[in-house]
Amino acid sequence: MRAIIVDDEKHSRDALQSMLAKYCPHVTVQALCCNGEEALQAIHQLTPEIVFLDVEMPVLDGFQVLEACRQPQFAVIFITAYDQYALQAIHHSALDYLLKPIDAQELQSAVDKAGRLPVTETARMVNKLLSFLAQEDRKALPTAQGLKIIAARNIIYCKAVGNHTRIFLQPPETQVTIKARMPELIGWLRDRGFMQVHTDFVVNLSLMEKYIKGDGGAIVMCNGDSVPLSRDRKQDFLLRVEHL
Known part of the structure; x- marks a missing residue:
């Protein structure tokens, strides 16, 4: 079987390649990809039969790679550290996954299952996964702990913090810091009732309480926080x- 390995950690890529050579010699690794963009290029050029896909990666995570593939013509085995949110989505789709550190017997079992699974069934499972994530406009976002699945309607506002974004949520949660820049979220939020009101702030217009006049002014959100409004966006x- 032709395979590619996608993982942003070199030691994880190398370890899996060694395990495949030892325990699954019928699997030929065509490429080692360190991010989602490399993965998409390799999938297009090499047409693998199986893709070992890390879930937590910067820029494009494993779910986004599958979304970009649309109708995948290959089997998928996710690779992930324990992450309740990612595993919830994977379990729902019935796609296979391996927890880090990878167990040899589980690897053999997953590869055997992938070899017997019709491509049409994989495509159905991927569609089920993406549909699950799309429910209530949910999106899997990278955090320091793994992936956090967040519904857009629960976001009050977002604040840029360096290379990260802090998302303020409706109760029972309060906030979470995402390992992504604000521009990476704006495309998802813009068509869902959000507006960028300042270089560093995006607000959910349906969850604002009032507007306070000023040079630019300030927007008071439903949690009582005040968000600045840029004069040029007023x-x-x-x-x-x-x-509204």
Whole structure:
């Protein structure tokens, strides 16, 4: 079987390649990819039969790689550290996964299952996974602990913090820091009732309480937090609010 390994950690890629050579000699590793973009290129060029796909990766995570593939013509085995949110989504789809550190017997079992699974069944499972993530506009976002699945409707506002984004949520949760820059979230949120009101802030317009006039002004959100409004975004903001 032709395979590619996708993992942002070199030692994990090398370890899996060694285990495949030892325990699954019928699997030929065509490429080792360190991120989602490399994975998409390798999938397109090499047409693998099986993809070992790390879930937690920067820029494009494993779920986003599958979303970009649309109708995958290969078997998928996820690789992940224990992460309740990622595993919840994977379990729902019935796709296979391996927990780090990888167990040799579980690896053999997963590869054997992948070899027997029709491509059409894999595509069905992937669609089920993506549909699950799309429910209530949910998205798997990278945190320091793994992936956090968040529904857009539960986000009050987002604040840029260096290379990360802090997301303020409705109770019972309060906030979570995402390992992604604000621009990576704006495309997802813009069509869901959110607006960037400041270089460092994006707000959920449906969860604002009031607007306080000023040079730019301030927006008070439902949790009582005050978010600054840039002067150059004030007119667009007021027009959006009029049509809520």
